[in-house]
Amino acid sequence: MRLSRPARITLGALTIAVLIVVYVPLFVVLVNSFSTSQSLVWPPPGFTLEWWGTAFQNRGALSALWTSVQVASLATVISLVLGTLVAIALQRHSFFGRQSVSLLVILPIALPGIVTGIALNNAFRTILGLQLGFFTIVVAHATFCIVTVFNNVQARLRRTGTNLEEASADLGAGLWTTFRLVTFPQLRSALFAGGLLAFALSFDEIIVTTFTAGVGTTTLPIWIFQNLFRPNQAPVVNVIAVVLVVVSLVPIYIAQRIAGAERVPK
Amino acid sequence: MTSDAAAPPHQRAGVPVPRETPARRLSVLLSRAPRVRLGLLLTAPLFWLGLVYIAALAALLVTAFWTVDSFTGTVSIEWNLDNIVTVLTGAVYQAVTLRTVGVAILVTIIDIVIALPIAFYMAKVASPRMQRVLVILVLMPLWASYLVKAYAWRSVLSEGGLIDWMVTPFGGNTPGYGLHATVITLAYLWLPYVIMPIYAGLERVPDSLLEASGDLGAKTWRTLRSVVLPLLWPAIIAGSIFSFSLSLGDYITVNIVGGASQMLGNLVYTNVGAANNLPLAAAIALIPIAIMIVYLGLVRRTGALENL
Known part of the structure; x- marks a missing residue:
């Protein structure tokens, strides 16, 4: 199939148009973080750095950010282990x-x-009689993060096949040695990609979190939701959003570099 | 090499004799017993998913058949079908279910229609370098908080907001908040989740197949319809599972941009929180569960679940 030149240009133009629509709301958030207006007026009436100054001193936001990082890290570690185990079981055994x-x-x-939220809420509170808090969030998040690791690892295992593992076993390596020296290096970038997605998923989750967090624990999304409609906090929310997007560039870029370096030339 | 390969490992040249440690013996034992190996692999994940998730879902199902003591407000174990009957026959629940499913279907269709050309451009037209840039551009919005993006649409759609500012010179008005704003925002939020599986699916379609189709005389549309689409179907469905399911359970976006509209999630949320009627909330939650199970059952044979 040879695409004609007009077809290629149309597709390119469509892609650019959609990307513009995708980025305009993010751009509005960026601009509003410098706006003197606390309501949603466009164009912004004036320029100020006040919100950027206060955001980094906002204790509530910073502690919520730290909670979210901890929750997401723990959930990611758990889902990395469990997701890899299931993926190996399903891909290497029938x-x-x-x-x-x-x-x-x-x-x-x-x-x-x-559904996940209310089911876990019911199970933790009514059935197990647990106090909702940090660890119930971690358990809930890990549960739905397993799938991202599982998918990445399973796809990788399918692609690499078993030849190298068999060769390793033939050369006398035990199961653990084979995993450590042969399987794991092949999985490394898939684990990174899966782990990254799991982290992102957990970091941004609000629905399941509201049902499993209880009153004492505030993750960043919960903090944002509590402050979104408060006029003097909303600009701070804009600042945090901008920072998150910019910071997220680093892991995405690394993941892409790894994937690009490993790609087999077509 | 011929005689060497046939010899047991410790007699082959260059391969050191493994030491007989307990770990070694365990390893040998395990490699002779694949079932045990499988069991060890699966124990932890199944324990987790079974205990945490399936047990919780089962408990939810059971809770739907209990009642709340209207006097003390506590859940009492009194088996009856009241909640199920209420949910199935209540006009409010029927209307909200239809509305929610309608929104979810609309969001899914919009996302697929937008995702197809973009994914195609990314996978088959763009240069490798451009491809990498586009993947980053598509994925990056995922890192901006879900809430902030919903809120951004609130500000874009607000009176005196960006859209108002753009269309007022032409005598237009912002469409404002409501169900349409909910559809727009949800479609916006889930778009990357739909683009990525479709892009991955297109990446797996070999270029040689497209060339072969062209060589055999097929025009572009014919190739797309008869070669690309059948191969891409599982990936499209995988994407639709995300957007459909995520829309079905959403109650926060509709709070932010939906005006007074309610979706199933809102009903569940108020019954867990303000109304303190967990059994009724559980009964309502069974609706999206049933819908998703039917949907997953329908698409299972297409192989979509391996493309998530």
Whole structure:
């Protein structure tokens, strides 16, 4: 199939148009973070750096940010371990119920967040009698983060095949040695990509979090939601959003570099 | 090499004799018993998912059949079908269910229609360098907080906001808040989730197939319809699972830009919180569960679940 020149240009123009629509609201957030107006007036009546100054001294926001980092890190570590285990089990073994296990992994993300949220809320509170807090959030987040790691690792295992692992075993390496020296290096970038997605997913999650956080624990999204409609806090929210987007460039760039370096030439 | 390969490992040249440690013996044992290996691999994840998730879902199902003591406000274990009947026959619940499903379908269709050309451009037209830049550009908005993006749309759509400012010179007005704003915002929020699986799916379609189709005389549309689309179907459905399911359970976006509209999520939320009626909330939550299970069941055979 040869695409004609007009077709290529149309596709390119469409892509650019959609990207513009995608970035305009983010641009509005950026501009509003410098706006003297606290309501949503466009164009902004004046320029100020006040919000950028106060944002970095806002204790509530900073402690919520720290909570979110901790929750997301723990959830990512748990989902890395569990996701890799399931992926190896499903990709390297065939057994009865394999399809069901794969469905089970997908289910927490395939079902709407509100379902996961209320189910876990009910289970933690009514059935197990636990106090909602930091660890119930971690458990909830890890549950729906497993799938991102699982998908990345499974795709990688499918692509690499078993030749190298078999060669390693033939050369006398034990299971652990083979995993450490052969399988793991092949999985490394898939684990990074999956872990990154898991972290992002957990970091930004609000629906399941509202149901599993209780009153004492505030993650960044919960803090944002509490402050979004307060006139003197909304500009600070804009600042935080801008910082997050800019900071997120680093891991995305690294992930892309790794994926690009490993790509087999077509 | 011929005689060497047949010899047991410790007699082959260049391969050191493994030491007989307990770890070594365990490893040998495990490699002879794939079932045990499988069991060890699966124990932790299944324990976690089964105990945390499936048990919680089952408990939710059971809770839907209980009642709340209207006097003390506590959940009492009194088996009845009241909540289910209420949810199935109540006019409010039917209307809200239809509205929510309608919004979810609309959002999904919009996202797929937008994602297809972009994913195609990314995967098949753009240069490798451009491709990498585009992937970053598509993924980056995911890192901006969901709430902030919803709020950004609130500000874009507000009176005196960006759209108002753009269309007022032409005598227009901002469409304002409501169900349409909810659809726009949700479609915006989930777009990257739909683009990425479709892009990955297109990456897996070999260029040689497209060339072969062209060589055999197929025009562009014919190739897209008869070669690309059938191969891409699972990826499209994988993307639709995200946008459909995420829209189905959303109650925050509709709070921010939806005006007075309510979706299923709002009903669940108020019943857990303000109304303190967990059994009724559980019964309402069974609606999206049932819808998603039917949907997943329908698409399972397409192989979409492996493309998520």
